[in-house]
């Protein structure tokens with residue numbers, strides 16, 4: 001006889017519907033996504049509660065669902081983006097689309113839930129919106145367009161009215177390097193992310209920390225079987241694992257491990273004998289998912305189990321397994337000769353293309369790969385090698401001409417022909433002019449340029465993850481990567497120039513131009529991040 005088992009039940013209202021679920025020790029996010037199929041709240045870091053992607057309303061107040069136990073919301077009214085007034089939702093998603101405030105769209109539903117809960121009078125107040133955004137992370141947009149979208153909603157002024165979304169999607173795809181949608185549905189979280197499209201009832205597999213996967217019926221059970229321990233942020237100092245070579249240099253630079261920090265953790269799913277869902281649904285992840293293990297694991301496990309298997313990485317898995325931007329150490333002479341060293345920890349992909357890209361910009365330097373302990377690095381992350389070398393070349397020009405400090409103008413031209421001109425004012429504001437061939441859609445081009453500005457400033461000033469003597473990553477929380485908050489992102493002016501050539505991506509050019517301008521404005525200190533790191 002099966003022993004009687006008492007199972008508590010929890011009743012709550014979700015998007016206006018009374019539902020009852022087992023009162024297990026699970027989070028509200030797990031109930032919403034995995035039991036109720038509500039996919040607008042996203043899981044970017046659960047249960048760290050730090051990215052804001054799973055923000056919902058509980059009795060009208062914003063809550064981060066991944067750190068809210070379902071038992072604590074018994075009898076309460078939970079609202080996701082699906083459940084808010086359709087007109088309000090349409091206003092917000094249109095504003096985000098019209099102003100380029102959503103690129104991959106993974107962070108957007110949570111941000112809309114936060115902003116839509118604000119008093120409308122505060123939506124036009126940049127300081128109030130910036131404060132509200134402190135609860136969120138966005139890696140794509142650089143925040144400015146989100147602040148603009150909030151202001152547009154506060155004044156009921158829409159952005160572009162006659163816009164060709166197919167052209168906008170073409171520009172977005174050129175910038176992200178993969179298929180990318182543009183439109184209100186993206187802002188509503190409908191980018192088609194693999195973990196949203198997995199069939200209900202699929203087995204769930206998560207990395208077990210020993211090179212394999214723990215497989216179970218639910219994400220909760222799989223993570224419990226894997227012994228998932230929530231990652232922490234360390235107080236360890238950032239290391240610069242490659243030494244600057246000895247020499248009398250005009251310019252030196254040492255950098256550290258930098259996390260690509262894409263918001264959507266790697267995910268895939270596969271039916272037995274089928275093709276796995278790609279982890280790059282609506283964004284390029286800055287090249288960080290090109291060698292993702294998730295699709296191959298989903299295919300193998302589906303065949304092994306004879307059932308559809310959904311593979312889901314936690315934020316900690318992404319940090320441990322995903323590739324980092326490689327640390328470098330460089331010493332350059334005034335004549336452009338010198339040495340550039342690049343870290344290549346065990347498990348890293350080949351850096352031959354990275355090395356070639358450096359040589360294409362700095363033909364007079366020797367490039368050396370250095371084996372150091374650390375997480376795997378990739379030679380395929382955005383602008384790999386070309387950006388580093390272009391920044392060094394621009395900085396050397398500034399040093400030669402004695403033009404360091406604010407106001408120095410950096411000009412860049414990518415091998416594809418994109419042009420960027422950047423300078424920082426004494427007050428820290430960024431001035432950027434960019435041309436990338438046929439514009440196709442100025443809103444999208446500007447949005448990607450702003451995103452690259454934000455990433456450049458973060459890379460130079462604040463980003464990096466701590467690694468111990470053995471190469472183990474110590475900083476496992478999404479807040480410890482040093483991504484600049486909305487409040488720490490300065491004013492940015494972008495001018496998009498007409499350019500008759502074919503459309504080419506501007507992101508790498510902007511990344512290089514603004515990184516060089518920010519470094520030069522700071523007086524070319526020999527280490528990045530210049531402000532010590534940490535977000």
Ligand code: FES
Pocket residue numbers: 101102103104105106107108137138139140141263283
């Ligand atoms: Fe914010 Fe991609 S749009 S993380």
